Amino acid sequence: MEAGGVGLALQTRAAGFGTGRRRGGLQSPIGSLRVAEPAGAAVAVRARGSKPVAPLRAKKSSGGHENLHNSVDEALLLKRKSEEVLFYLNGRCIYLVGMMGSGKSTVGKIMSEVLGYSFFDSDKLVEQAVGMPSVAQIFKVHSEAFFRDNESSVLRDLSSMRRLVVATGGGAVIRPVNWKYMKKGLSVWLDVPLDALARRIAKVGTASRPLLDQPSGDPYTMAFSKLSMLAEQRGDAYANADVRVSLEEIASKQGHDDVSKLTPTDIAIESLHKIESFVIEHATDNVIGDSQSESQVRRIQTF
Ligand SMILES: Nc1ncnc2c1ncn2[C@@H]1O[C@H](COP(=O)(O)OP(=O)(O)OP(=O)(O)O)[C@@H](O)[C@H]1O
Numbered sequence: 333m334e335a336g337g338v339g340l341a342l343q344t345r346a347a348g349f350g351t352g353r354r355r356g357g358l359q360s361p362i363g364s365l366r367v368a369e370p371a372g373a374a375v376a377v378r379a380r381g382s383k384p385v386a387p388l389r390a391k392k393s394s395g396g397h398e399n400l401h402n403s404v405d406e407a408l409l410l411k412r413k414s415e416e417v418l419f420y421l422n423g424r425c426i427y428l429v430g431m432m433g434s435g436k437s438t439v440g441k442i443m444s445e446v447l448g449y450s451f452f453d454s455d456k457l458v459e460q461a462v463g464m465p466s467v468a469q470i471f472k473v474h475s476e477a478f479f480r481d482n483e484s485s486v487l488r489d490l491s492s493m494r495r496l497v498v499a500t501g502g503g504a505v506i507r508p509v510n511w512k513y514m515k516k517g518l519s520v521w522l523d524v525p526l527d528a529l530a531r532r533i534a535k536v537g538t539a540s541r542p543l544l545d546q547p548s549g550d551p552y553t554m555a556f557s558k559l560s561m562l563a564e565q566r567g568d569a570y571a572n573a574d575v576r577v578s579l580e581e582i583a584s585k586q587g588h589d590d591v592s593k594l595t596p597t598d599i600a601i602e603s604l605h606k607i608e609s610f611v612i613e614h615a616t617d618n619v620i621g622d623s624q625s626e627s628q629v630r631r632i633q634t635f
Pocket residue numbers: 430431432433434435436437438439455499500501502532533536541592594595596599
């Protein structure tokens with residue numbers, strides 16, 4: 333979809349919308365907002381003609397509408413930020429990297445919707461390419477190396493395209509050649525503390541994640557110990573991303589230290605913000621284009 337055609341429709345069921353306090357310097361309401369129903373708590377952000385992927389739930393409050401208004405503000409902030417970032421992105425793809433369970437798919441879908449980009453999950457593309465229903469099965473029937481080869485092919489194919497948000501596999505960062513592909517666009521590392529990852533993964537189970545799957549044991553403890561091992565093996569590989577989005581930093585900016593309170597929208601907004609800063613800061617590099625990304629990849633090959 334062309335950037336100019338991103339017709340965002342923000343639907344809200346919040347009563348009294350538009351009268352709330354605005355955050356982040358947002359000065360005026362956005363024209364395409366519609367107040368659909370008089371009461372309720374759900375705000376849906378969606379690109380025109382598509383199903384909403386990420387209903388923004390107003391945080392429950394014991395009284396008054398303060399949190400509800402903050403949530404509407406959040407949707408507005410997301411839209412405003414995406415409009416600014418679109419200008420600077422100029423069609424470049426966004427690659428989300430991070431450990432298993434870091435929220436690449438969840439946050440990536442929100443970002444793609446709001447930017448009017450297409451969303452791809454590279455694990456799913458590998459499954460399609462190989463003709464198998466799950467990554468777990470590919471690992472079992474073939475091997476991890478076979479999966480990794482296909483993952484690289486998928487990333488290579490995606491790298492020739494524009495206007496995509498790609499949720500990469502958690503281990504895509506370990507192969508330097510994958511960075512060559514991802515450096516054609518902008519890469520964003522979702523940096524989530526290991527205990528939060530283990531909690532998320534334990535909640536949904538490890539069956540779909542072959543590197544974490546264990547026949548027995550407490551799911552949280554097993555996930556935590558495997559994730560710690562992988563994090564150590566991977567060292568600084570995630571830090572090759574152009575932008576780091578730290579959930580601990582976002583939580584601290586919000587005045588608490590509990591990353592589980594952050595919504596995927598909070599994280600999408602921060603990602604867009606960091607992308608914008610990165611692109612502005614590297615504006616002259618962009619003119620250099622491919623030669624710049626090649627020199628970045630040469631540096632990465634040394635890790
Ligand atoms: N901000 C968040 N707060 C709480 N839970 C979240 C958040 N973001 C994602 N999750 C949950 O964590 C789990 C993993 O999220 P998601 O699939 O988006 O991660 P991923 O990085 O794409 O994972 P993988 O690489 O393993 O496919 C899901 O159950 C999702 O609902």
